[in-house]
Amino acid sequence: MSRQLIVAxxxxxxxxxxxxxxxxxxxxxxxxxxxxxxIMAAPATxxxxxxxxxxxxxxxxxxxxxxxxxxxxxxxxxxxVGMIKAIGAKYxxxxxxxRRQYFKEGNALLAKKVKTVLDNSLLPIFCxxxxxxxxxxxxxxxxxxxxxxxGLFHLSKKDFAKVVIAYEPIWAIGTGVTASPEQAQEMHDxxxxxxxxxxxxxxxxxxxxxxxxxxxxxxAKVLFSQPDVDGGLVGGASLKADxxxxxxxxx
Ligand code: PEP
Numbered sequence: 415m416s417r418q419l420i421v422a423x424x425x426x427x428x429x430x431x432x433x434x435x436x437x438x439x440x441x442x443x444x445x446x447x448x449x450x451x452x453i454m455a456a457p458a459t460x461x462x463x464x465x466x467x468x469x470x471x472x473x474x475x476x477x478x479x480x481x482x483x484x485x486x487x488x489x490x491x492x493x494x495v496g497m498i499k500a501i502g503a504k505y506x507x508x509x510x511x512x513r514r515q516y517f518k519e520g521n522a523l524l525a526k527k528v529k530t531v532l533d534n535s536l537l538p539i540f541c542x543x544x545x546x547x548x549x550x551x552x553x554x555x556x557x558x559x560x561x562x563x564x565g566l567f568h569l570s571k572k573d574f575a576k577v578v579i580a581y582e583p584i585w586a587i588g589t590g591v592t593a594s595p596e597q598a599q600e601m602h603d604x605x606x607x608x609x610x611x612x613x614x615x616x617x618x619x620x621x622x623x624x625x626x627x628x629x630x631x632x633x634a635k636v637l638f639s640q641p642d643v644d645g646g647l648v649g650g651a652s653l654k655a656d657x658x659x660x661x662x663x664x665x
Pocket of ligand 1: 424582586587588589590626627628629647648649650651
Protein backbone atom coordinates (compact mmCIF):
# COMPACT_ATOMS: atom_id res chain seq x y z
CA MET A 415 0.00 0.00 0.00
CA SER A 416 1.21 3.47 -0.62
CA ARG A 417 1.94 6.24 1.83
CA GLN A 418 -1.23 8.05 2.73
CA LEU A 419 -2.10 11.13 4.73
CA ILE A 420 -4.25 9.98 7.67
CA VAL A 421 -5.85 11.76 10.61
CA ALA A 422 -7.08 9.22 13.15
CA UNK A 423 -9.08 10.04 16.26
CA UNK A 424 -8.66 7.84 19.32
CA UNK A 425 -11.72 8.39 21.49
CA UNK A 426 -10.35 6.10 24.21
CA UNK A 427 -12.95 5.36 26.96
CA UNK A 428 -14.94 8.52 26.29
CA UNK A 429 -18.48 9.31 25.06
CA UNK A 430 -21.66 7.32 25.50
CA UNK A 431 -23.34 5.89 22.42
CA UNK A 432 -25.49 8.94 21.75
CA UNK A 433 -22.54 11.30 22.10
CA UNK A 434 -20.38 9.06 19.91
CA UNK A 435 -22.94 9.01 17.10
CA UNK A 436 -23.27 12.80 17.33
CA UNK A 437 -19.50 13.19 17.13
CA UNK A 438 -19.24 10.84 14.14
CA UNK A 439 -22.02 12.70 12.33
CA UNK A 440 -20.47 16.08 13.15
CA UNK A 441 -17.11 15.03 11.66
CA UNK A 442 -18.68 13.28 8.64
CA UNK A 443 -20.69 16.33 7.65
CA UNK A 444 -17.60 18.47 7.31
CA UNK A 445 -15.11 16.19 5.60
CA UNK A 446 -14.50 16.15 1.84
CA UNK A 447 -13.00 13.50 -0.44
CA UNK A 448 -9.94 15.74 -0.87
CA UNK A 449 -9.21 15.59 2.89
CA UNK A 450 -6.78 13.07 4.38
CA UNK A 451 -8.24 9.67 5.21
CA UNK A 452 -10.14 10.04 8.48
CA ILE A 453 -10.23 7.15 10.94
CA MET A 454 -12.43 7.12 14.03
CA ALA A 455 -11.36 4.73 16.77
CA ALA A 456 -14.53 4.54 18.82
CA PRO A 457 -15.14 2.46 21.94
CA ALA A 458 -16.11 -1.14 21.12
CA THR A 459 -19.72 -0.58 22.16
CA UNK A 460 -20.09 2.17 19.52
CA UNK A 461 -18.25 0.60 16.61
CA UNK A 462 -21.27 -0.79 14.83
CA UNK A 463 -23.27 2.43 15.09
CA UNK A 464 -20.32 4.60 14.04
CA UNK A 465 -19.59 2.30 11.11
CA UNK A 466 -23.22 2.72 10.02
CA UNK A 467 -22.89 6.53 10.17
CA UNK A 468 -19.83 6.56 7.89
CA UNK A 469 -20.49 3.55 5.68
CA UNK A 470 -21.23 5.52 2.51
CA UNK A 471 -18.43 8.03 3.02
CA UNK A 472 -15.32 6.77 1.19
CA UNK A 473 -12.85 8.99 3.05
CA UNK A 474 -13.78 7.82 6.55
CA UNK A 475 -12.97 4.50 8.19
CA UNK A 476 -13.59 3.05 11.63
CA UNK A 477 -11.03 1.47 13.94
CA UNK A 478 -11.17 -0.64 17.06
CA UNK A 479 -8.86 0.47 19.88
CA UNK A 480 -7.62 -3.05 20.61
CA UNK A 481 -8.40 -6.69 19.82
CA UNK A 482 -7.61 -10.16 21.04
CA UNK A 483 -4.78 -12.20 19.55
CA UNK A 484 -7.15 -15.20 19.72
CA UNK A 485 -9.81 -15.82 17.10
CA UNK A 486 -12.63 -16.96 19.39
CA UNK A 487 -13.39 -18.90 22.53
CA UNK A 488 -13.39 -18.59 26.29
CA UNK A 489 -11.75 -15.18 26.68
CA UNK A 490 -14.26 -13.21 28.69
CA UNK A 491 -14.28 -9.51 27.90
CA UNK A 492 -12.17 -9.77 24.76
CA UNK A 493 -13.12 -8.71 21.22
CA UNK A 494 -12.03 -10.71 18.20
CA VAL A 495 -10.88 -9.58 14.78
CA GLY A 496 -13.87 -11.41 13.27
CA MET A 497 -16.26 -9.34 15.38
CA ILE A 498 -14.51 -6.13 14.40
CA LYS A 499 -14.52 -6.99 10.73
CA ALA A 500 -18.17 -8.04 10.74
CA ILE A 501 -19.37 -4.60 11.81
CA GLY A 502 -17.45 -2.88 9.00
CA ALA A 503 -14.37 -1.56 10.78
CA LYS A 504 -11.13 -1.75 8.83
CA TYR A 505 -8.37 -0.76 11.28
CA UNK A 506 -7.26 -1.78 14.78
CA UNK A 507 -5.03 0.35 17.00
CA UNK A 508 -2.43 -1.89 18.64
CA UNK A 509 0.21 -1.19 21.25
CA UNK A 510 -1.12 2.15 22.44
CA UNK A 511 1.02 3.24 25.38
CA UNK A 512 -2.02 3.03 27.67
CA ARG A 513 -2.44 -0.65 26.73
CA ARG A 514 1.28 -1.21 27.22
CA GLN A 515 1.35 0.59 30.57
CA TYR A 516 -1.98 -0.28 32.25
CA PHE A 517 -2.66 -3.66 30.69
CA LYS A 518 0.95 -4.83 30.50
CA GLU A 519 0.86 -5.53 26.77
CA GLY A 520 4.42 -6.27 25.72
CA ASN A 521 6.06 -6.55 22.33
CA ALA A 522 5.69 -10.36 22.16
CA LEU A 523 1.92 -10.18 22.67
CA LEU A 524 1.65 -7.28 20.23
CA ALA A 525 3.55 -9.27 17.60
CA LYS A 526 0.81 -11.93 17.84
CA LYS A 527 -1.99 -9.36 17.70
CA VAL A 528 -0.48 -7.69 14.63
CA LYS A 529 -0.33 -11.05 12.85
CA THR A 530 -3.91 -11.95 13.80
CA VAL A 531 -5.15 -8.58 12.51
CA LEU A 532 -3.35 -8.91 9.18
CA ASP A 533 -4.24 -12.58 8.71
CA ASN A 534 -7.89 -11.56 8.99
CA SER A 535 -7.81 -8.72 6.49
CA LEU A 536 -7.79 -5.86 8.98
CA LEU A 537 -5.09 -3.20 9.14
CA PRO A 538 -3.06 -2.41 12.27
CA ILE A 539 -2.17 1.08 13.47
CA PHE A 540 0.88 0.11 15.52
CA CYS A 541 1.85 2.58 18.25
CA UNK A 542 5.37 3.07 19.52
CA UNK A 543 7.08 5.74 21.58
CA UNK A 544 9.27 6.34 24.59
CA UNK A 545 8.61 7.53 28.16
CA UNK A 546 10.11 10.80 29.36
CA UNK A 547 13.00 9.21 31.29
CA UNK A 548 14.11 7.35 28.15
CA UNK A 549 13.95 10.56 26.09
CA UNK A 550 15.92 12.44 28.75
CA UNK A 551 18.59 9.74 28.72
CA UNK A 552 18.82 10.07 24.93
CA UNK A 553 17.72 6.46 24.35
CA UNK A 554 14.48 7.16 22.47
CA UNK A 555 15.59 5.81 19.11
CA UNK A 556 16.87 2.60 20.71
CA UNK A 557 13.58 2.21 22.63
CA UNK A 558 11.44 2.61 19.51
CA UNK A 559 13.73 0.39 17.47
CA UNK A 560 13.18 -2.44 19.98
CA UNK A 561 9.41 -1.93 19.85
CA UNK A 562 9.48 -2.18 16.05
CA UNK A 563 11.91 -5.12 15.91
CA UNK A 564 9.98 -7.16 18.47
CA GLY A 565 6.43 -6.08 17.61
CA LEU A 566 6.47 -5.68 13.83
CA PHE A 567 9.60 -6.86 12.09
CA HIS A 568 8.54 -10.52 12.12
CA LEU A 569 6.12 -9.65 9.33
CA SER A 570 6.67 -10.55 5.71
CA LYS A 571 7.24 -7.66 3.28
CA LYS A 572 3.73 -8.14 1.96
CA ASP A 573 2.18 -7.86 5.41
CA PHE A 574 4.42 -5.06 6.64
CA ALA A 575 3.40 -2.97 3.64
CA LYS A 576 -0.13 -2.79 5.09
CA VAL A 577 0.89 -1.47 8.53
CA VAL A 578 0.36 2.13 9.68
CA ILE A 579 2.81 3.24 12.38
CA ALA A 580 1.98 5.88 15.00
CA TYR A 581 4.94 7.42 16.81
CA GLU A 582 3.58 8.66 20.12
CA PRO A 583 6.11 9.85 22.69
CA ILE A 584 4.46 9.01 26.01
CA TRP A 585 5.48 12.34 27.55
CA ALA A 586 3.34 14.09 24.92
CA ILE A 587 0.17 11.99 25.26
CA GLY A 588 -2.62 13.83 27.04
CA THR A 589 -0.12 16.21 28.65
CA GLY A 590 -0.48 19.25 26.42
CA VAL A 591 3.27 19.01 25.79
CA THR A 592 3.65 18.38 22.07
CA ALA A 593 6.88 17.15 20.51
CA SER A 594 8.40 19.99 18.53
CA PRO A 595 8.12 19.58 14.75
CA GLU A 596 11.90 18.95 14.72
CA GLN A 597 11.64 16.22 17.40
CA ALA A 598 8.76 14.58 15.52
CA GLN A 599 10.56 14.76 12.17
CA GLU A 600 13.80 13.42 13.67
CA MET A 601 12.09 10.30 15.07
CA HIS A 602 9.94 9.73 12.00
CA ASP A 603 13.05 9.90 9.84
CA UNK A 604 14.80 7.41 12.14
CA UNK A 605 11.77 5.08 12.04
CA UNK A 606 11.72 5.24 8.24
CA UNK A 607 15.43 4.40 8.17
CA UNK A 608 14.82 1.41 10.48
CA UNK A 609 12.23 0.22 7.95
CA UNK A 610 14.68 0.77 5.08
CA UNK A 611 17.21 -1.50 6.79
CA UNK A 612 14.66 -4.26 7.32
CA UNK A 613 12.38 -4.01 4.27
CA UNK A 614 14.14 -1.75 1.77
CA UNK A 615 13.60 1.72 0.34
CA UNK A 616 10.35 1.18 -1.51
CA UNK A 617 8.38 -0.21 1.43
CA UNK A 618 9.87 2.38 3.80
CA UNK A 619 8.95 5.21 1.48
CA UNK A 620 5.39 3.89 1.24
CA UNK A 621 4.88 3.43 5.00
CA UNK A 622 2.49 5.87 6.65
CA UNK A 623 3.95 7.16 9.93
CA UNK A 624 1.58 9.22 12.09
CA UNK A 625 2.56 11.47 14.95
CA UNK A 626 0.55 11.34 18.19
CA UNK A 627 0.82 13.37 21.38
CA UNK A 628 -1.23 16.52 22.11
CA UNK A 629 -1.99 17.30 18.46
CA UNK A 630 -4.31 20.31 18.45
CA UNK A 631 -5.76 22.61 15.77
CA UNK A 632 -3.00 25.11 16.57
CA UNK A 633 -0.03 22.76 16.03
CA ALA A 634 -1.31 20.24 13.48
CA LYS A 635 -0.24 22.15 10.37
CA VAL A 636 3.39 22.54 11.34
CA LEU A 637 3.63 18.91 12.52
CA PHE A 638 1.93 17.47 9.43
CA SER A 639 4.08 19.51 7.07
CA GLN A 640 7.24 17.72 8.20
CA PRO A 641 8.43 15.51 5.34
CA ASP A 642 8.18 12.23 7.29
CA VAL A 643 5.03 13.00 9.27
CA ASP A 644 2.07 11.58 7.36
CA GLY A 645 -0.69 12.84 9.63
CA GLY A 646 -1.66 12.22 13.22
CA LEU A 647 -3.23 10.02 15.84
CA VAL A 648 -5.28 12.40 17.96
CA GLY A 649 -6.71 11.74 21.41
CA GLY A 650 -8.30 14.61 23.35
CA ALA A 651 -8.84 16.89 20.37
CA SER A 652 -10.72 14.16 18.46
CA LEU A 653 -13.59 14.39 20.96
CA LYS A 654 -14.77 17.77 19.70
CA ALA A 655 -15.99 17.63 16.10
CA ASP A 656 -14.90 21.21 15.35
CA UNK A 657 -11.36 20.72 16.68
CA UNK A 658 -10.97 17.37 14.95
CA UNK A 659 -12.19 18.81 11.64
CA UNK A 660 -9.69 21.67 11.97
CA UNK A 661 -6.92 19.10 12.44
CA UNK A 662 -8.15 17.09 9.44
CA UNK A 663 -7.96 20.22 7.31
CA UNK A 664 -4.70 21.49 8.79
CA UNK A 665 -2.23 20.61 6.03
C1 PEP B 1 -3.43 9.26 21.99
O1 PEP B 1 -4.01 8.82 22.95
O2 PEP B 1 -3.14 8.50 21.06
C2 PEP B 1 -3.09 10.69 21.97
C3 PEP B 1 -2.24 11.09 21.10
O3 PEP B 1 -3.72 11.50 22.91
P1 PEP B 1 -3.67 13.11 22.99
O4 PEP B 1 -3.87 13.63 21.59
O5 PEP B 1 -4.76 13.48 23.90
O6 PEP B 1 -2.30 13.46 23.50
